[in-house]
Amino acid sequence: MREVQLAERMDDPQCDLQELNQTYAQFGAVNGLVAGWRQVYRQFLRPRLLASRPNTLLDIGCGGGDVPRALARWAARDGFTVRITAIDADARAVAFAGAQPPVSGLHFRQAMSGDLVQEGQRFDLVISNHLLHHLTAPELDALLADSEVLCSGLGSGLVVHSDIQRSPLAYLGFRAGIAPLFRGSFIGEDGLLSIxxxxxxxxxxxxxxxxWTVRTLIPFRNLLMYEAPGRG
Structure with missing residues (x-):
């Protein structure tokens, strides 16, 4: 059963800022080990990118910004132009991400998905990484409703919300093989709570x-996906 009463350290407004920034800095490495975004990009995102015009992508809950940076890099190497908007509700995350070396076409801002819906923004692709487990049931419903609206513009119209798949094996594997690699941050403790x-x-x-459909990736990954009607 989900232990939704557990609170992750990085979500505490009063947590140590140095440890939080170290957590953001280590996200790229830990996501590279467990999150599988290279496979998601190749299998689901890249086939929908168009070479004939700039593509647009929204990352909701971007944290330290490592995932949109990786997507921008991979798309550029493949010859695509992608304009990425990466948002987070936490000003600390946006400050960290924005302080990193700039990436062409990538913009960070403090916002929630509902803010962009109210602004009338639309994107070809909408993603999130490790966001779903942070949300209450009403927040999850709101995110999915917002996502459907936000990906309804011209283009591919695909949403991919990627998150951890809970299992005892995932917990034991992370505790033994991943958590010890990351010191001076919340990665180890919060990672176990996240699972x-x-x-x-x-x-x-x-x-x-x-x-919406749910796909699974190995190891221990859920992809909650939505395709806008009439898109191929």
């Missing part, structure tokens, strides 16, 4: 609206 707060694939399917 305990996360969904199984069956739980996510039970919560997802009809138009």
């Amino acid at each position: 305990r707060r996360s969904f199984t694939a069956a739980e996510l399917r039970g919560l997802a609206p009809t138009a």
Whole structure:
């Protein structure tokens, strides 16, 4: 059962800023080990990119910004132009991400998905990484509703919310093989809490609206996906 009462250290407004920034700095390495975005890019995102015009992508809850930076790099190497908006509700995350070396076409801002809906913004692709397990049930419903609206513009119209798949094996593997590699940050402690707060694939399917699908990737990864009607 999900342990939603657990609170991650990095979500505490009063947490140590040095440790928090070290956590953001280490996200790139830990996500490279466990998050599988290279596969997601190759299998789901790259086939929808168009060479004939700039593509647009929204990253919701971008944290330290390592995922949108990687996507921008991979797309550029493949010859695509992608304009990426990366948002986070936490000003500390946006400050850290914005202080890193700039990447062409990548913009960070403090905002929530509902803010962009109100602004009338639309994107070809909408993603998030390790966001779902942070949300309450009403927040999850709101995120999915916002995502459907935000990806309804011209273009591919695809949403991919990627998160941890909860299992005892994931917990033991992270504790033994990943957590010891990251010191001076919240990665080890919060990573274990994240697994305990996360969904199984069956739980996510039970919560997802009809138009949404859940795919799984090895190891221990859920992809909650939505394709805008009429898009191929």
